[in-house]
Amino acid sequence: MKPVLIAALLAGTAAHAQDFNAVEKGRKLAITADCAACHTGDAGEFAGGVPLETPFGTLVGSNITPDQATGIGRWTKEEFRRAVKSGKAADGHLLYPAMPYTDYANMTDADVDAIYDYLQTVPAVHNEVEENQLPFPLNMRVALYGWNLVNQTDATYETNPDKSEEWNKGRYIVMGPGHCAACHSPRNLTGGEKTGDDFLTGATLENWHAPDITADPRLGVGGWSEDEIIAYLKTGHNAYDTASGPMAEEVALSSSKWSDGDLASVAAYLKEGEVDAPASAKAPDPLDAQSASMQAGAAIYGDRCSACHAADGKGVAGLYPRLSGAPLVVADDPTSLGRVVLAGSQAGATAAAPTGPVMPSFGATLDNAQVAAVLDYIRNSWGNAAPAVDTGDMASLRKDLQTQ
Ligand code: HEC
Ligand code: HEC
Ligand code: HEC
Structure with missing residues (x-):
């Protein structure tokens, strides 16, 4: 064999290895970013057609396979980057923010490009998707120009040199690909994510409450150890909580598949929190144990709940969540709690914990x-303290659950 040919062959192998690495990096990032949650439905991997309930109506995830006619096969890298980070499709139309591009805007161009490289390698699926199923006038994409003016920041993610590499890496995952704020940050009147002091302080969506996951020791996860945060993200369980609903999906499709390094970084960041986080709000006084509601509640708890959650509210490790000292239980908004009691819940199964225990419906x-x-x-026993729950709120929640 002539030397020049060998050199060419070696160069070919190196180029191939480089492609492979980029594609593999993109595959992992697509998992961290959970693109499949909204883009993988019955038609196949990333072939779109997944209906998403939004406050404005139903939107449908697009086909992002490399199919030339119905997917993104003809898109350039630049067009893809603009869609993922700025919400503008290849033909220039604006995307609805159900696609979390305001979060993905924090991703580096290199990371978005790697996802592009990966998506070019998945099987092309011919599947025509009608993304916009909103009624008039909400179906007018033109209104999105205004929305973007209010809510789209030209975020370019900046690292904080005063913090550790691990903290910065965790923060990048949370703010960028992980798009945790899409569910965990409250929204403004136009539906945009609130930032600053409101970042990750909790929000309610489709009758689920995504709790405060700031470092606040009472309402957030600051009181959890890093190991407990890691266990929750990896398996969907820890002593305090079992992931259900949208978070069970997030764990199953995304965080259960993260590397140990990514999990440790996110845990370190969440536990330490933002540099200028507001001081923890003072806990309210617990309700009077002698009140009619507390007395009735104590009797019901003893009859119906204590067999699993234990009389002292400590639960059973690995099976029944701990209610004492659990941030979710004392959250201001009791929507998730009401939902779990009214409708029951089966904890999401993951590879690490394949069968989830069941909370019966009451x-x-x-x-x-x-x-x-x-x-x-x-909410007001064993050291817990939280505002009273309104019977009317439970009545409307029950109605919503029945019509869903
Ligand atoms: C929470 C749901 C959700 C997640 C997560 C999500 N998307 Fe989307 N995406 C959507 C929706 C909904 C649309 C259609 C929006 C519209 O029609 O305005 C969309 C549109 C797109 C488009 C435009 C396609 C077209 O033909 O116009 C691209 C590209 C895209 N998403 C890529 C991605 C990638 C890559 C990821 C992961 C990094 C991702 N999306 C994660 C919901 C999501
Ligand atoms: C699609 C919406 C959604 C996304 C995206 C999401 N979460 Fe959640 N998360 C929820 C909901 C809803 C709950 C409450 C689940 C429950 O009560 O079982 C939750 C619960 C949690 C909890 C438990 C808190 C407690 O006090 O019990 C942690 C920790 C958490 N999420 C972290 C994250 C992180 C980190 C990310 C980003 C990588 C993330 N979540 C992304 C919806 C989401
Ligand atoms: C048969 C055992 C069992 C009984 C009885 C039971 N629970 Fe549960 N409960 C569970 C399991 C298992 C979960 C976790 C399920 C999940 O998150 O998907 C759970 C979750 C919960 C949660 C959510 C806690 C969290 O952090 O995710 C609350 C609140 C709760 N139960 C309250 C009650 C109340 C109130 C009663 C009595 C009316 C009750 N439970 C009776 C097993 C039980």
């Missing part, structure tokens, strides 16, 4: 006042 055996009473009890 919607048929407890009326709205009883649900409110037992929630008052668990």
Whole structure:
């Protein structure tokens, strides 16, 4: 073999290895960014068609396979980057912010490019998707120009030199690909994510409450050890909480598959929190244990709940969540708690914990006042303290759950 040919062959192998690395990096990032949650439906991997309920109506995830006619096969890298980070499709139309581009805007161009390289290698699926199924006038994309003016910052993510590499890496994952704020930050009147002091302080979406995950020791995860945060993200369980609903999906599709290094970085960042986070709000005084509601709640808890969650609210490690000292239980907004008691819940199964234990539903055996009473009890016992639950809120939650 002539030397020149060998050199060419070697160069070919090196180029190939480089492509492979870029594609593999992109594959992992697509998992961290959970693109599949909204883009993988019955039509195949990344072939779109997944309906998403938004406050404005139903939107559908697009086909992002490399199909030339119905996917992104003809898109350039630049067009793809603009869609993922700025919400503008290849033909110039604006995307609805159900696609979390305001979060992905924090991703580096190199990371978005790697996802592009990866998506070019998945099987092309011919699947025509009608993304916009909103009624008039919400279907007018033109309104999105205004929305972007208010809500799209030209975020280019900056590292903080005063913090450790691990903290910075965790923060990048949380703010960029992980798009945790898309569910965990409250929204402004136009539906844009609030930032600053409101960042990650919790939000309610589709009758799920995504709790405060700041470093606040009472309402956030500051009181959890890093190992407990890691266990939650990797398996969907720790002593305090079992991921359900949208978070169970996030764990199953995304964080259960993260590397140990990524998990440790995110845990370190969440536990330490932002540099200028507001001081923890003072805990409210617990409700009076002698009140009618607390007394009724104590009796219901003893009969219906203590077999699993234990009389002292400490639960059973690995099986039944701990209610005492759990931030979720004392959250200002009791929507998730009401939902779990009315409708029950099966913890999401993950590779690390394949069968989830079940929380029975009490919607048929407890009326709205009883649900409110037992929630008052668990929110104001064993050192917990939180505002009273409104019976009317439980009534409307029950109605929403029935019509879903
Ligand atoms: C929370 C749901 C959600 C997630 C997560 C999500 N998307 Fe989307 N995406 C959407 C929706 C909905 C649309 C369609 C929006 C519209 O029609 O205005 C969309 C549109 C797109 C488009 C435009 C396609 C076209 O033909 O116009 C691209 C490209 C895209 N997403 C890529 C991605 C990538 C890459 C990821 C992961 C990094 C991702 N998306 C994660 C919901 C999501
Ligand atoms: C699609 C919406 C969604 C996304 C995206 C999401 N979460 Fe969640 N998260 C939730 C909901 C809803 C809950 C409450 C689940 C429950 O009560 O079982 C939750 C719960 C949690 C909890 C438990 C808090 C507690 O007090 O019990 C942690 C920790 C958490 N999420 C971290 C994250 C991180 C880190 C990210 C980003 C990598 C993230 N979440 C992304 C919706 C989401
Ligand atoms: C048969 C055992 C069992 C009984 C009885 C039971 N629970 Fe649960 N409970 C569970 C399991 C398992 C979970 C976790 C399920 C999940 O998150 O998907 C859970 C979750 C919860 C949660 C959510 C806590 C968190 O951090 O995610 C609350 C609140 C709760 N239960 C309250 C109650 C109340 C109030 C009663 C009585 C009315 C009750 N439970 C009865 C097993 C039980």
